[in-house]
Amino acid sequence: MRLNKIKISGIFNLKDVEISLDDLSALIAPNNYGKSNILRAISFGVFFMEASLKRKLSLMRNRSLIPINTALEGAPFTFELEGEFSNGKETFSFVYGYSFEWWKTSKDDGKIIGEYLRMKSDDDLKFRSYINREDTDVAYYLASPTGRCSKQLPVDSNILALNKLANFDDLFYIDSIRQLNRLDVREIGTLQHPDSLFNMIAPDDDVNELSLDYPKEEKVGHYLNSLKELAPDKYALLKDVVTGLLVTIEDFEPVQINLRKDVEEEETKNLPFRLPETFYDVRVKERYNNQYTSISRISSGSKKIFFILTLVIAAEINRIPLLLLEELENSVHPRLLQNLLTAIVQLAGDTKVLITSHSPYLIKYLEPTKMKFGIPTELGVADFRSLKPNKVAKVLKNASAEEVSVGEYMFEMLLDMDCNDELINEYFK
Structure with missing residues (x-):
């Protein structure tokens, strides 16, 4: 399986965050912009997919995750994955997502309120619906290759249709369902004490x-x-x-x-x-x-x-599709960073790597299209944007004119920006 894009909203300070994944991608921002929140939210979203029913109820009550930002109060958690996988004969592109309402004080438990799976083969012109769910009690799924996504599937409010369909051995797309149920991502933290x-x-x-x-x-x-x-x-x-x-x-x-x-151990002693x-x-x-x-x-x-x-x-x-690395530059000399990034890509194979950084040194070793920068917002929600391709040359020219590195120039720009700065729309998309 390969993951190409992740969308997240309704957790921590994350609202409508979209991350495109390359072999090596990076989230670049000063402290307290939400970089770590994105990694934690990705891990949470994937873990929720395979968690038990009891565990899902607990996760939907996790107070440390429920957003208290005024722009997100009462908002559901939404999680979407785009990618591709193979069943051995064909390669399929897929879009899978779900949403749930968080537990609210003195109210009922959290509940899953939406879910969908759309797939298409290389020969298909458009995506086809395989799972569709718009309420807590029933989902609809595609039961035959020639049918429509209309077969009813009773579901409880704390189970995903994806989990339930994993038991349908005769389902013609069961391999795809099971691959999604087995999805795994791994996170490597800051490693402040590697000793x-x-x-x-x-x-x-x-x-x-x-x-x-x-x-x-x-x-x-x-x-x-x-x-x-x-x-x-x-x-x-x-x-x-x-x-x-x-x-x-x-x-x-x-x-x-x-x-x-x-x-003195009696190795010959017959222990069970x-x-x-x-x-x-x-x-x-x-x-x-x-x-x-x-x-x-x-x-x-x-x-x-x-x-x-x-x-x-x-x-x-282990064919893990995504590895999350937080603050890779900690304890690593800046001159080693470039070679370390190259080594990671060399060893990772098909595993994609998403890193976070607040280091200006890292920027000069990555392609501009593979970085997203944290932008200040009036609402205090995380906003990560890419540098416009037609502005890359201007950034290089400005950094050279000021006799600073590209990383130093970009961080000075980010730190000097306010929420209404015209530079945001000029340089970022």
């Missing part, structure tokens, strides 16, 4: 078909060990990228250490289950050292880069 990401006792000590699943933070060492054993070509690629990016690192190897080995106590480390050979050392000895920024690149290749292996 805690390695050197942990893992709860697993074996390598099996699940070992290459997208790892939790505490399992990165185990994941690298599994990657080396189960996907040596991917491991070799990761090693090439890491050592090419962090030039003082000549080599690294994951190691697995059984903590019982040097302690022996608790795994395996420690995973990554041994690193740096150019100027005469021996391998634990990864804990390298810098925090290097550990962060190592960690991020490992998760990027994990996302690609």
